Amino acid sequence: MRIAVLMKSVPDLVEDIALDEDSGQVLFDEMTYVPSEWDDQALEEALLIKEESGAEVTAVTVDTGDSDNILFTALAKGADHAVKLVGDYDPSLTNRRRAQIFADYLRDQAFDLVLSGVQAIDDIDGQVPGLVAGIMGWPHASVVTEVHSKDKGVVLRQEYAGGLVAEIEASTPLVIGIQAARKPPRYASIAKVRQVAKTQQIEEVEAESPDVPTLAVRRFYKPVASGHAEMIDGDVEEVASRIIEILQERNLLRR
């Protein structure tokens, strides 16, 4: 089975989001980026499938300037190949365009399974797997927590509201949005990543910038506080006492 894992980096929320207050534009160049955590889950599930029943795993990113580290880390964790789709792209790349670039690449490859994070913290909740499936006309399963290879297809677990889980059989090719892998993503030691960076190659594939429909942002604004939340103000001591008070009121303290 050949598996592609679509990966990307997203703004790092450890830093403040850089926003031009006047124009409402996000200042992408002023932010730092981290691998999207759901994509890490997708990679982990792909590696677990590989360990369980054999598979060839290829990590794929669109090069927006800082994709090497994601790909070398994926190789260090056990991916077989790493592909960087290169073109004139920067971190402001929308997911609609990203999905088109991924789909244009995937169309010419013989992958059986395409995994990616079900969502991300960047624009409009990510949505890459659904968009890629839609563009390619492939079947798509979303919010998946477990994937096993079976016969010529896969068995997957999909989460529904209210704690319901469905076990679904599907034929390949298939695009899956991973909510969580069966196990926490593995750790790639720095020595391993550095060794991989010296010894393994990232395959670069030219990717033309496609024309895609775009959204126009009308305004950026902070969410308006509604009446349900109590914002606790004050210094550390006051805030701490209020939290203890609330826990006691709700009978949430174990004595």
Next chain:
Amino acid sequence: MQKAKAIELDVAVVDGVELKGSWNRMFEPRAISEYDLSVLEEITAIPGAESLGYCYQCGKCTGVCPVDTVGDYSPRKIFRRTQLGISLIDSPDLWLCTTCRNCLRVCPKEVNMIDIMPAVREQAVLEGKAPEELLTAFENTARYGNPIGESPRKRVEWTKSAGVPIPIMSQKKAPVDVLWFVECYPSYHPRGKQASAALARIFDALHIDFGILGNEEKCAGDSQRMAGEHGLFEMLAEHNIKMLSKYSFNQIVVTDPHAYNAFLHEYPKYGGEWPVQHYTQYLSEHLGDIQFTREIPYRVTFHDPCYLGRHNGEYEAPRRLLNALPGMELVEMGHCRETSYCCGGGGGGMWLDSFTRDYASERLSERRVREAVEYEAEILAVTCPYEVPRFEDAVKSTGNAGKLAVMDIAELLAYSMGLVDSLAMAN
């Protein structure tokens, strides 16, 4: 299976000294071939972990191991379990050692946990067997340059509240006498920042020509190294050495004994060789310039940090500073100097508190705080950035809130020099 036989030689010559009969057993491995030693041999085959095999189970380490007093762990027990076929790589034992070095101090066979632990842990990390919370600290350090996961852009933010100018090397563009390597907890932790501000004010008051790296500084990485992430340590060392090499200074002064250890023993291996002092060493040489204006009328005890004391032999500098403080009474706890207890933060312990909880009756910091209270100390003076948060938490969790205050020596000095307005006493 081979039967064990006595292995004493009639005469052995060790370092030119003739040793007869049973005495030379001290210097030769004991015959332990009645066991299947394959697991032990797997461990001792790891470069750095060879000395685990030297153990002849005298148990001296068990008597001094701080972890054994709160749990079922000591180097001797590790050896015995490994000998019986329990792999250290899979055992929780692997993560309980704080690398405090007390066992090595008493071990007649020089079974060296300071080398064994990082070596075997590195193997466990590679095999994906390290506790999750430790890996989070590693990932944070790799990504942000600090184990806490704070913004690297805000590393220098504490300087704004210090109340004195703190030159940042990239802006100063001139040589300095002292390059102050601040480290992570002193840059980010609320109590660490207070101690940093106090130290900055002392430097300022003494007209010391100093500068810091600011946001160019990353974690020195010594505890990550001891916790088994040598690659991460190398990456951090290379970065810090590159940044430091851009500037001219006469010496490095560090806040953190763990950074002190790294600069003294490890960074030179990567080409980063500078004279380095812990801040207590540096200030104790400048005691003559210090004007004390306020008394500290309290009973104070001092906790020797493992990496300043046992690891690097400095017991006097912090005491010289404490004894110079007017009005205070310094009382030594039973565990002091070479026999000092451990706060539990070293060797990665700082990032393993949830893991350790399942294997210990209480935290090492809690045990230490009880000892300080037993000696009726009102202030527990410390001089390692791990210790203020660890001991302050322990004061509360042992029900001693209001009885004991935990303070960095820099905070005590700054108060006594009139540089900060109040002493945050327990009550």
